[in-house]
Amino acid sequence: MPNTVWVCDITYVETREGWLYVATVMDLCTRKIIGLSMRADLTQELVIHALRQAIQRAKPTAGLILHSDRGVQYSAEAYRAIIRAHGFRQSMSRKGNCWDNAPMESFFKTLKVELIYEHRYETRSEAAQSIFDYIEIFYNRQRMHSALNFQTPDAFEAIINQSTITATLTKSPVY
Secondary structure, three states, X not given: OOOOEEEEEEEEEEEOOEEEEEEEEEEOOOOOEEEEEEEOOOOHHHHHXXXXXXXXXXXXXXXXXXXXXXXXXXXXXXXXXXXXXXXXXXXXXXXXXXXXXXXXXXXXXXXXHHOHHHOOEOOXXXXXXXXXXXXXXXXXXXXXXXXXXXXXXHHHHHHHHHHHHHHHXXXXXXX
């Protein structure tokens, strides 16, 4: 179900101005990117902003599993305090094992192959706008995924939400 497991990670995008650091949060069920943050510095604020955006957007409940690698940004006390305040459970990859976060690594590969490698960005701002458009206009709403039975993340989420509503409405009351 959505909002059961989220995965998080950071990637780097080269521009003529310098690196743009991109942090994302993905709902593992729908493969939808629900949190996105981009900055010129690699600080804990990068991942905190992405996490806060995901929380505001998806409104998860306590018990959600939040998975990331063991980067210092994800083990920072301010980040962990947000996790505790919401009753989430933090999960971290084994040391040096990128396979533990394969869905997010796969997303970053897709982002780079389908967008980043096709451009030479002059500025961080140009790269950020391009990445935002790719995720919000194309990836979440138009790009089909084999893991989602060839549905887009938005369409798959809508199917699950409709199925949940239908199942709830068709339950017989207990007397």
